[in-house]
Amino acid sequence: MNEHVLHAMNQWKQRQQQDKTSVDTKINTSMSRRGFLKTVSLASGGLALGFTIPACSTTETAKIASADVKFNPSGFIHLSENGDLLLYCGRCEMGQGISTALPAAVADEMEADWSRVTIKQADGNEELYGPQNTGGSASIRKMYQPMREAGAAAKEMLIIAGAKVFKTSVDNCYAENHFVINKNNQEKLSFGELASLAANSAIPESPTLKTKDQFKYIGKALDRHDQGLVVEGKRTYGVDTKLPGMKYAAISHCPVLGGTLKSLDKAAVLKMKGVIDVVEIAPIKHPFSSIGGVAVVADNSWTAQRALQQLNIEWDLGPNTVYNTKEYKQQLVKNVEKPAELITERGNLDKAFNDSAAKVSATYTGGHLCHAPMEPNASVVWVQKDSCEVWASTQSPADIQTVLAQYLKREAKDITVHVMMAGGAFGRKFKCDYVHEAAVISEQINAPVQLIWSREEDMRTGFYHSINAQHIEASLDAQGNVTGWLHRAAFPSINSLFQEGLDRAPKGAIGDIDNHPFAINNFRSESGEAPAHTRIGWYRAVYAIFYGFAFGTFADELAYKAGKDPVKFLNDVYDNNQNPEQADQVKRSKAVLALAAKHSGIGKELPKGEGIGIAVHYSFNSYVAMAVHVKVDGDNIKVLNVDCAIDCGQILNTDGATAQMEGAVVMGMSLSLYTEISFTDGAVVNSNFHDYPVMRISDMPNVRVHIVDSDEKPTGLGEPGVAPFAPALSNAIFAASGTRYRDLPIKPLSV
Amino acid sequence: MSKTIVINGVEHPIDVDENMPLLWFLRDRLEFTGTKFGCGSGLCGACTVHVEGQATRSCIIPVSALAGKSITTIEGLSENGDHPLQKAWLENNVPQCGYCQAGQIMNAASFLATNDKPSDADIDNAMQGNICRCGTYQRIKKAIKSVAYDLAKEV
Numbered sequence: 001m002n003e004h005v006l007h008a009m010n011q012w013k014q015r016q017q018q019d020k021t022s023v024d025t026k027i028n029t030s031m032s033r034r035g036f037l038k039t040v041s042l043a044s045g046g047l048a049l050g051f052t053i054p055a056c057s058t059t060e061t062a063k064i065a066s067a068d069v070k071f072n073p074s075g076f077i078h079l080s081e082n083g084d085l086l087l088y089c090g091r092c093e094m095g096q097g098i099s100t101a102l103p104a105a106v107a108d109e110m111e112a113d114w115s116r117v118t119i120k121q122a123d124g125n126e127e128l129y130g131p132q133n134t135g136g137s138a139s140i141r142k143m144y145q146p147m148r149e150a151g152a153a154a155k156e157m158l159i160i161a162g163a164k165v166f167k168t169s170v171d172n173c174y175a176e177n178h179f180v181i182n183k184n185n186q187e188k189l190s191f192g193e194l195a196s197l198a199a200n201s202a203i204p205e206s207p208t209l210k211t212k213d214q215f216k217y218i219g220k221a222l223d224r225h226d227q228g229l230v231v232e233g234k235r236t237y238g239v240d241t242k243l244p245g246m247k248y249a250a251i252s253h254c255p256v257l258g259g260t261l262k263s264l265d266k267a268a269v270l271k272m273k274g275v276i277d278v279v280e281i282a283p284i285k286h287p288f289s290s291i292g293g294v295a296v297v298a299d300n301s302w303t304a305q306r307a308l309q310q311l312n313i314e315w316d317l318g319p320n321t322v323y324n325t326k327e328y329k330q331q332l333v334k335n336v337e338k339p340a341e342l343i344t345e346r347g348n349l350d351k352a353f354n355d356s357a358a359k360v361s362a363t364y365t366g367g368h369l370c371h372a373p374m375e376p377n378a379s380v381v382w383v384q385k386d387s388c389e390v391w392a393s394t395q396s397p398a399d400i401q402t403v404l405a406q407y408l409k410r411e412a413k414d415i416t417v418h419v420m421m422a423g424g425a426f427g428r429k430f431k432c433d434y435v436h437e438a439a440v441i442s443e444q445i446n447a448p449v450q451l452i453w454s455r456e457e458d459m460r461t462g463f464y465h466s467i468n469a470q471h472i473e474a475s476l477d478a479q480g481n482v483t484g485w486l487h488r489a490a491f492p493s494i495n496s497l498f499q500e501g502l503d504r505a506p507k508g509a510i511g512d513i514d515n516h517p518f519a520i521n522n523f524r525s526e527s528g529e530a531p532a533h534t535r536i537g538w539y540r541a542v543y544a545i546f547y548g549f550a551f552g553t554f555a556d557e558l559a560y561k562a563g564k565d566p567v568k569f570l571n572d573v574y575d576n577n578q579n580p581e582q583a584d585q586v587k588r589s590k591a592v593l594a595l596a597a598k599h600s601g602i603g604k605e606l607p608k609g610e611g612i613g614i615a616v617h618y619s620f621n622s623y624v625a626m627a628v629h630v631k632v633d634g635d636n637i638k639v640l641n642v643d644c645a646i647d648c649g650q651i652l653n654t655d656g657a658t659a660q661m662e663g664a665v666v667m668g669m670s671l672s673l674y675t676e677i678s679f680t681d682g683a684v685v686n687s688n689f690h691d692y693p694v695m696r697i698s699d700m701p702n703v704r705v706h707i708v709d710s711d712e713k714p715t716g717l718g719e720p721g722v723a724p725f726a727p728a729l730s731n732a733i734f735a736a737s738g739t740r741y742r743d744l745p746i747k748p749l750s751v
Numbered sequence: 752m753s754k755t756i757v758i759n760g761v762e763h764p765i766d767v768d769e770n771m772p773l774l775w776f777l778r779d780r781l782e783f784t785g786t787k788f789g790c791g792s793g794l795c796g797a798c799t800v801h802v803e804g805q806a807t808r809s810c811i812i813p814v815s816a817l818a819g820k821s822i823t824t825i826e827g828l829s830e831n832g833d834h835p836l837q838k839a840w841l842e843n844n845v846p847q848c849g850y851c852q853a854g855q856i857m858n859a860a861s862f863l864a865t866n867d868k869p870s871d872a873d874i875d876n877a878m879q880g881n882i883c884r885c886g887t888y889q890r891i892k893k894a895i896k897s898v899a900y901d902l903a904k905e906v
Contacts, residue, residue: 095849223841229849233826234826301778305791374787423850663885666883666888695888
């Protein structure tokens with residue numbers, strides 16, 4: 001998710017304050033360290049009087065912290081007398097590895113023994129855990145420092161406790177691997193032994209953090225903490241919650257956005273064995289909530305699904321039946337190949353074009369995508385008179401609390417959200433319509449309900465990545481330097497969720513064009529007409545997918561026109577960036593470019609039909625270059641090797657980072673070659689993996705990941721790897737075959 | 752006398768609608784949730800179990816068709832999570848979200864039982880029906896190869 005989307009959400013929220021009929025959403029973008037530590041003052045306040053330690057004031061933590069926990073200096077840290085250390089991950093885990101990386105930062109600063117650490121996913125509680133809505137590759141960027149400080153503070157408190165026992169000064173003591181040690185005589189006290197006493201210490205205001213050479217876990221390759229459970233089938237996801245008396249629901253939505261229920265004949269279905277009820281769900285007025293639907297509740301999922309198929313539902317489809325993506329894409333192309341609404345202008349583009357030695361222009365397009373995580377939308381909700389409890393794979397527990405509080409007319413704090421492991425999410429599970437719907441059903445039937453969307457519903461009632469078109473025109477001087485850049489984009493934007501009637505992407509959504517590190521002096525960006533006819537949402541890497549494709553492929557086209565080798569051409573473009581504020585971006589972009597180029601061997605002699613293409617993209621504050629080596633034989637495109645070079649500042653878990661890049665290649669390859677969501681008469685045509693053919697194992701190239709050893713602030717890696725793949729692939733195919741692909745996916749199925 | 756089915760060595764009566772797919776019998780009736788729902792159409796492999804040792808998509812096979820048969824799910828693949836593939840999965844840090852991995856492991860276990868010296872192409876062919884959206888394919892291949900290598904050494 002991009003910053004401008006947060007901005008749009010916040011603006012929307014402000015508007016809603018005048019309109020109490022709709023449901024609020026909570027956007028929390030910042031936090032303070034004091035916020036984390038404020039529970040501590042309660043705990044230590046209690047301790048000053050006695051020797052018991054209330055874990056903290058909230059019922060949730062009181063419940064999770066067992067009686068053995070003696071030292072609980074923040075919501076994240078629970079140390080028991082036997083030395084067991086329970087660490088909570090506040091950010092939502094969906095496979096990106098955050099629940100290993102962040103607790104490892106705590107453990108490192110705390111000098112904890114990693115083998116004594118257990119990690120649990122925190123329930124929704126932003127007061128205790130800071131911002132939990134997980135998107136925008138922001139977890140590490142936001143939480144690295146607070147996590148380290150929490151660990152370092154805990155360590156200092158343990159050292160103070162140790163010094164008291166040793167009857168020596170704090171300076172004479174240090175912590176190492178779960179012990180506090182007296183330097184004078186090497187006497188040791190374990191963290192467990194010191195837990196109760198440490199709880200009496202005041203919380204250090206500004207604990208000393210480690211230097212890089214002192215890191216034990218940060219920057220190393222760590223195993224994912226939960227993989228042992230995964231391989232035994234014991235890891236429980238949103239879809240796996242079981243409760244006594246729980247009922248199972250299946251749901252159907254109107255296939256066209258904005259349609260309404262016309263008629264429903266439920267009599268026959270209600271007579272089916274095992275069917276409990278049929279529930280009509282009215283649309284919930286909130287950008288991420290239910291568009292309304294009909295659910296069947298039964299005593300098992302299969303009966304619910306089967307009954308749903310037999311239900312006679314008629315929809316009034318509404319005005320979006322005009323939506324046909326084939327024609328719409330053609331219209332977007334027309335809209336970017338003529339003057340559009342000016343967004344940003346720098347220098348004198350007309351003069352640059354008039355004075356040019358050569359001009360190049362090209363138009364790039366791409367289709368809608370749906371996230372299609374392996375776990376479809378699923379949740380369990382139990383609404384009772386005095387409580388509401390949610391178990392869900394989610395990226396936004398706080399939004400669930402806010403929406404359900406408003407829907408049920410309760411306080412957000414009274415909505416308990418258990419954040420379950422998400423079986424993939426990729427942005428989809430930030431929008432928790434499937435949780436809100438389960439709450440509606442649970443309230444109606446007065447029982448806990450598990451709602452699982454079918455794969456078909458998941459694919460057809462999504463928040464789709466934008467269909468898009470971009471047209472770029474650029475001028476070259478006699479030396480092959482780029483002198484002017486006109487960039488028009490047209491795509492239905494995420495802002496359309498918050499602003500009805502929006503006819504094109506607003507300035508914020510074009511920002512990544514305006515601020516691209518190429519920074520051509522004479523520049524103009526324009527936004528072409530592109531009204532939304534479906535819900536647009538952020539999909540892993542968001543707009544960087546198509547911006548990366550257009551910038552990266554067009555750069556290669558320019559290099560070809562200029563007669564320069566692509567790596568030299570890119571370096572020249574970066575070197576010509578005269579914006580001092582982007583000096584760092586230039587330097588780091590060039591460094592990853594050099595690293596990927598070196599390892600890929602780009603420029604070397606290759607067998608006929610093979611080629612290497614390269615692209616660099618800066619997104620979500622991280623830098624990624626990819627070099628793709630392909631073999632092309634007619635229509636057959638085989639990706640052999642991919643070299644990824646990354647600079648995400650100080651890396652946390654090198655194995656996790658490597659996994660993110662391998663995954664980004666797979667996702668980039670699916671969307672480059674195969675996947676596209678098509679609409680006909682307003683409805684999604686695709687339904688399951690046969691006509692949304694995500695990449696399978698036989699296409700897996702050899703992926704090599706090269707990490708820049710950086711001391712810069714750490715930034716995220718969940719998304720940045722996706723963008724450079726498509727342009728690097730397209731450039732590789734051109735190098736191999738002379739064919740230039742400008743429309744994604746390259747090999748679409750006709751559905 | 753009602754029909755029965757053996758799941759991980761334990762006999763269970765088939766006391767549901769005979770058309771119910773095995774997946775939902777496992778998940779909703781017996782509450783064995785290790786076997787996952789992914790597509791409902793046999794297209795993704797997340798629901799893979801063994802029927803008499805043979806990898807089978809549990810989302811499309813009616814439980815009644817399996818009366819008297821012996822089924823193994825991920826929970827029953829090994830006593831202590833120590834099947835060579837489970838160990839290889841850990842050594843190679845395969846899982847990301849992990850949702851598809853039970854199906855991947857069950858499919859690979861069935862395949863390796865019939866082919867202990869697979870080529871890369873054999874692995875691709877055997878594992879083609881199992882989707883991983885996180886993109887762990889490279890590590891899956893590596894893990895399978897490492898087990899095959901160890902098996903070959905034992906002969």
